[in-house]
Amino acid sequence: MPSLRDITTWQPLLRLLHAAHADTLSAPGGHVAGQIGPGGWSVPLPYRPPQPGRSALISDNQEDAIGLIVEALKKDGSDGVSFVVEVASAPGRVRLHLIEPSSSVEPGVATAHPGTLLLADGALPEPVRRLPDPVPGAAPAASADVDLLRRTLRERLQDAVGASEEELAAAEARLGVTLPPELRALYQVVRGRYEDWDDLRDPYDTIGCELFPLSEVYVADAASREVLWQFGAMDAVETGPEHAVQQLVGSPGWIVFGDNGGGDRIAVDLTPGPDGHLGQVIIIGHEGNIGAGLVADSLTDMVVHGHFDGRPVPKVERPPLVAYVNRASLPSIEAAAHPGLEVLSIGVWEKEPLSLAPVFDLPRLRTLSAYPGTLADPCEISRLTHLEYLELPPAEWRVLLDAGAVPTGLLAAGIDAHRQRDNPLHMIALANEILTLYGRPPITGITVLEGAAF
Template sequence: MTALHDFTTWQPLLRLLCAAHTETLTAPGGHVAGQISPGAWSVPLPYRPPEPGRASQVSDNQEQFDAVGRIVEALKEDGSDGVSFVAEASSAPSGIRLHLIRLGSSAEPGVATAHPGTLLLADGALPEPVRRLPERVPGAVPAPSADVELLQRALRERLPNAVGASEEEIAEAEAHLGVPLPAELRALYQVVRGRHEDWDDYQEPYDAVGCELFPLGEVYVADAASRHVLWKFGAMEAVETGPEDAVQGLVGSPGWIVFGDNGGGDRIAIDLTPGPDGHVGQVIIISHEENVGAGLVADSLTDLVVHRHFDGRPLRRSERPPLVAHVNRASVPSVEAAAHPGLEVLSLGVWEEAPLSLAPVFDLPRLRTLSAYPGTLADPCEIARLTHLEYLELPPGEWRVLLDAGAVPSGLLAAGIEAHRQRDNPLRTIALADEILALYGRPPIADITVLEGAIP
């Protein structure tokens, strides 16, 4: 038995949870749940704020850090990337029954919760935006500002002591990328190869280029797989590129060649697959906080480095019906108002009026995602009329209705159970998930180990 599965490893944390949730754990069916990984944790314990005028310190919540730390060490020894748990009172005096949950291949992990994430109903299936490849733009050419000689001359003037990449290093990088370096990017690395050890002050190349330059060996292709978009988020997005767009609204592209960073985690790339109003070789920025799209930085690398253009052109947007509609008390006022032939994603949110019928969207050919809050659907069985759904996210009650009626859509690629983080017991969510998975011939969602002991 590993330390992770030893009840004594969990006792300090369980003692804190029992003290913080006495009423919950002594109530019938009461439970507390959380998730712990080596890099982060979500545990329902009160946070002790620092004294006024002093920054928060680990010592302010030392007991919690120590208790969680024991489990983190056990995870590392076990070679595990995380564990979810559910604690319930047992029949023994001061007894606790602890359920340790390890998700299998049938689900993505939940986000800061013990409840499982998206159920994966088909091997290798990806959200539609992740599957989307760039469209061809006939006639796309480099910007007039692109000038390899001017670019190299400016860089050599600003970085007279720079060490450039050799032809062998460039060839090796191109072999790794699987594509030739764009002409301007090749010219840049011929002047400065980007290695940290070449500089006493790394601010110098940052100022000269206009971004944090990656070493040549770390340049990579930002295709869709590089963005690591979870189903829960990817399914709620839509890829859209209008005739006025300089950058295609993609998750990623085989033509996005990342060579730097803005210093805050957003990637800087050369774009070889521009939008209809863009240029081949333009410079774009890929946000680490978004799942789809990128922003225009400059029309060319020369424009960025030599002319110091960092903000692209003003974004123009033609008026078009939205591909993603949020029906709720503050946004779209009805399902009827959301319906149009191009609608891909329908989200029913906080709603204070009569429950909604899905009849206005029955025949929409591109509707692939439905997400609904509790009580928003007049008849959950209407979902069976949405024949193009790939992703369905519902609360447990609505899933129960579909399962009992045999009305779960057969063509789903993934599904989400929108359970309340603390009110709903993750063990019930897992049981419900297993029913859904069984319809698709998928294995059970989790391996659950039960430990029991006393908390003195």
């Protein structure tokens, strides 16, 4: 089996990288970087077919070359490795830096640069921490009819096997919640075990979703929906009076019992929004970080009456909790500022750099992200006393570090490095300065190997 720290494991990939980036690697300070994990990789290589007249070699095929490294990762039980390739001092040789995961860093997405710096133990983005608001007076919809639901299911699924009272009680004990009456009635008729269905038949057409076995029903709380800091910090939870479903990351009242066949979860909702009903059916998308949509006002409404589209949500204009200031969106920071603002993102900007003065006193501003050169004075960031997450380019971080103006209350931080221009090794040095300020362990898992470039 290949070893991750053996240069021969990397040699086929190094040859491909050198052939594809010879000019870059020969330039002063030139480097090539990437990331490889057991389930995927981001490596800057074009596809190159084998030369005519001879068999393909491992050095021709990037999937085979990367496959050697994936096997080494699996052997070591590693979640992944980032790498940086530079030219060594000896002619025809390269220096390979292997960067292993750090407990102080949330892995980046498809990049060798450091991901989010975790500046406090166990800290989570504010949307992930958000619990559902109480909705006094929430009640089941008028369409909810346990007897009608049970009777209809028995008529349509005459050969179905239902769950026993012991099985239902065991599920409730495992979940830590009492199953709502309609969901309990559903499983009393059909327990959802795969072995109960002959000829690959299942109750999809009758129920309206792929029904999970009772043993696989789960609570879709916030922990069930993995949200990286770099995405969660840029989102905001906003549930208005017009919403039937609270727009949360997850809720202890979302009981998932099925799937739509495309990875989106179907759940009964026990923590509805202001315009919702207790026990309504919702869909939790697998591509988003926040929110869920209404499917039907009740399980009876979905199963018996075939309603799957919910109700339209009225359009209500209100100041955005997440504001984007750039050449195509809001024209100024003044236009973004209001007391409820939580996230400010400053993007591509072709005018004079901006002052943060209009948002100095905003009580809920917890996230700031800024594009290179957009801030007139990066040290103004120290006036934003409620910041939890700060994402800046390297130059702006350098200004804050040199001035001793890095905010003290951050929970996480991001370095917005350009993938090609900024050497990940330099970004790691910068990241370690920030981590040291917060008393966090630095990034130290770097192994340096040297080998032939071709």
